[in-house]
Amino acid sequence: MSAIRKDYIRPIDFKRGLVDMSHGSGGRAMAQLIDELFLAAFDNVWLREMNDQARVPAPAGRLVVATDSHVVSPLFFPGGDIGCLSVHGTVNDVAMAGARPLYLTSGFILEEGFPLADLKRIVESMAKAAMEAGVPIVTGDTKVVEKGKGDGVFINTTGVGVVADGVEVSGDRARPGDAILVSGTMGDHGVAIMSLRENLTFETTIASDTQALHRLVAAMVEAVPAIHCLRDPTRGGLATTLNEIARQSGCGMRLEESAIPVRAEVAAACEFLGLDPLYVANEGKLVAICAREDADRLLAVMRAHPQGRDAAIVGEVVEDAHHFVQMRTGFGGSRMVDWLAGEQLPRIC
Numbered sequence: 001m002s003a004i005r006k007d008y009i010r011p012i013d014f015k016r017g018l019v020d021m022s023h024g025s026g027g028r029a030m031a032q033l034i035d036e037l038f039l040a041a042f043d044n045v046w047l048r049e050m051n052d053q054a055r056v057p058a059p060a061g062r063l064v065v066a067t068d069s070h071v072v073s074p075l076f077f078p079g080g081d082i083g084c085l086s087v088h089g090t091v092n093d094v095a096m097a098g099a100r101p102l103y104l105t106s107g108f109i110l111e112e113g114f115p116l117a118d119l120k121r122i123v124e125s126m127a128k129a130a131m132e133a134g135v136p137i138v139t140g141d142t143k144v145v146e147k148g149k150g151d152g153v154f155i156n157t158t159g160v161g162v163v164a165d166g167v168e169v170s171g172d173r174a175r176p177g178d179a180i181l182v183s184g185t186m187g188d189h190g191v192a193i194m195s196l197r198e199n200l201t202f203e204t205t206i207a208s209d210t211q212a213l214h215r216l217v218a219a220m221v222e223a224v225p226a227i228h229c230l231r232d233p234t235r236g237g238l239a240t241t242l243n244e245i246a247r248q249s250g251c252g253m254r255l256e257e258s259a260i261p262v263r264a265e266v267a268a269a270c271e272f273l274g275l276d277p278l279y280v281a282n283e284g285k286l287v288a289i290c291a292r293e294d295a296d297r298l299l300a301v302m303r304a305h306p307q308g309r310d311a312a313i314v315g316e317v318v319e320d321a322h323h324f325v326q327m328r329t330g331f332g333g334s335r336m337v338d339w340l341a342g343e344q345l346p347r348i349c
Helices: 028-042 082-095 116-133 188-194 214-223 237-249 264-273 292-304
Strands: 062-070 100-111 137-145 153-163 179-182 229-231 252-256 287-290 312-318 325-328 334-336
Touching (some): 062 082, 082 100, 082 116, 116 153, 287 292
């Protein structure tokens, strides 16, 4: 970004205007878009310097960096939109290291012809989410592609945070005997998205669970600094997340179906669509793995926090040379909870 002059012929028409190629040209139109939209919404001391990078204070401790690209369809859904999702998703990725998120960057890929009113709505949603999380967007970038070569808007966000010495949270630290906990109901985000999909539209009261979880994580780490693993079960849901951790840690997982919290509406929607809620995406829930002797204390802390009211212990880590994830069903049998070859439905987050 670079400093610009306030000598435009007229303000941008955010009600009726459309993104055009000049908004990514590096010229006056792009500078005006940055000034009237992005800087106005994301305003902070670092962004206000209008450089192509941000100079921020170096924190004490170890740095954590995460990046994520957001391509959700539709862009607006019950409980959120691609804007707040892009903030929450990256804040949560940083937090899953037991870290405190500090800064965000944002990159926009805009399609020619995209309504400026929708872009403004998305940017303002991002700004609100960043402000509520207390994590400023300190630098960014905008590019425009020709009509037909994008899908409205894609957003990349990168987050930087700091983790205290002595906190060692990683997917390779699960050990046999550990307890597996989740912070709440599974599948809410994915069902909210699917309820609006073309050819899949159905009525539901479920809204996306998208939210920033770093304050919940901070409370958990304060109570149980020796948490072994944290992960947000986004694409692929709980099932894929546990398979990833099992492979990283060289262990197996055993779940109790009756212990996994799933809203009745989500279960009904998944049954209607022929989907398994364990594979449906979440954007405001986490998985925690800790030593069994710490599990009850950790569960109590999670349930005491507004974002963990429905937390539950859902299984345990076991010895397994094959690194299988299995589940004891409600009928008393057992089934594999294996990787899927791909997503049940694309572009969930």
